[in-house]
Amino acid sequence: MKVEDKVLDLAKRRGFVWGPSPNIYEGGLKGFYDWGPLGKLLKNKVENILRKGFSGFSFWEVECPTIMPKKVWEASGHMDGLIDYVTYCTKCKSAHRVDHLMDDIEDFNQKKLGELLRERKIICPSCKKGGFEVVEKRNLMMKTKIGLDQEAFLRPETATTTYLLFPELYRFFRTKMPFGVFQSGKAYRNEISPRQGVFRTREFTQIEAQLFLLKENFNDYEKFNDYADEELPLMKYGFKKIEHIRLGDSIKKKFMKKEAYAFMNFVAYKLIKDMGFDSNKIRIRQHNPAELAFYADDAWDIEINTERHGWMELCGIHDRKDYDLKRHAEFSKTKMEVQGETPTILEIAFGLERTAYALLENSLVDDKDRDWLNFKQGIAPIDIAVFPLMKKEGMDDLAKELFSNLDKDFACVYDDSGSIGRRYRRMDEVGTSFCITVDHDSLKENDVTIREVSSMKQTRIKISEVTKIVKDLISGKISFEDL
């Protein structure tokens, strides 16, 4: 079996990802997935690394509603920006975006576009035979109603909902710029044809950090110098090679324009590394300036090289300039300025599900004699497993007692079925870092063996010290060799 197929199989069998959801009703809906117990634990670990990471760089967490009235999205630009005018070939039925067929259009009016297509006798670029007649309007936002008939939409990103808090946040941070906040939550996009499993779904979790700053902060950013020696694997637009550039050189060498923006790239990259991704499978790639999203001035993506889908975006780092606050000031008639200047926003946007899934694939090790997940310490969904060597002589009772103690502090499982070897393999398959076994000697000596997944080596530790040792191992305070 190929690595990527093994991951899908594992994810389903062992309770990471199920779906599409609701699976028992005709196979579920395209683009919606359930996260099983182990998947949810893994997601939590990833989310907590991001949460801790952002907090550690002085970003403060907020939470906003997922539904916003139409006006918000008119202001944010998603109402127009996320709309496509689509038409279908009369012969081959292939779908085309109208603005791709006619690139000189400025006035986007559904009726007029259809008339233009017919007048100009545009020919289908796919089959070169058919033409076009009817234009359809498609928006990627999911629509709903509030109360009786107020039009509203599920947010297509968390970022915009964070921006609406600017006046309150500015006061919260006691009018000192720059300041940072982040939000973790669901976002929705009505993708026409979701594919690639959990990499493109219609409902997903974003964790997005926003840095609000003024022009004077662009290149006088304190933290930039603190991490100047850190290297970033950058791939500039138009280049095919990754260059390892010191953060401190990223401006001088014209990779990026603002120190603060380069710093945001570093933050995102550091968090990806904290999750335990292989360094040689990470790159930070610049977007084609011509294809930037409607709000962006510069954009780089952190991408991971996956077996299944090649390079996949886990995180986007965007320079949104003063676009958002200006628009919301205009549409809401609320002042969004600091000393006459509309602040700039720099954004880090993580997709949580795709990150968790990429980490799962990235961690799968296919040895000759076993498949196991090589997670960084603290990432494995299950922290620790407890086994009695045999179900007799009281070994099982002691093991159960130990389990119920550990279960209070850790994600912990107890298993006494089958041979000891089988139980180790069961845990290896889901990447459980440590297994504790109660054997004959435990009954006399009050100690147990602890085994680590990567080397399969074991050592004996006192039962009274188990909780502390496991805590230190998982947090990375000590390594297995130290025992």
Next chain:
RNA sequence: GCGUUGGUAGUGUAAUGGUUAGCAUACGAGCCUUCCAAGCUUGUGAUCCGGGUUCAAAUCCCGGCCAGCGCACCA
């Protein structure tokens, strides 16, 4: 969305119009053994959904849903 291939226990598969829907693995119970997927006994568990053809459908036909791939869309 269009085209194409496909959908059988949790997973991987066998059965081409008539089988009690077979096998492996997994999981449960028990025995034995005990530090790296051993063995034995026993059990659990499936034809995606809906219609049609037929005496008879997992199998043939139609529609839907879902998945993979190509195009298109999307970040």
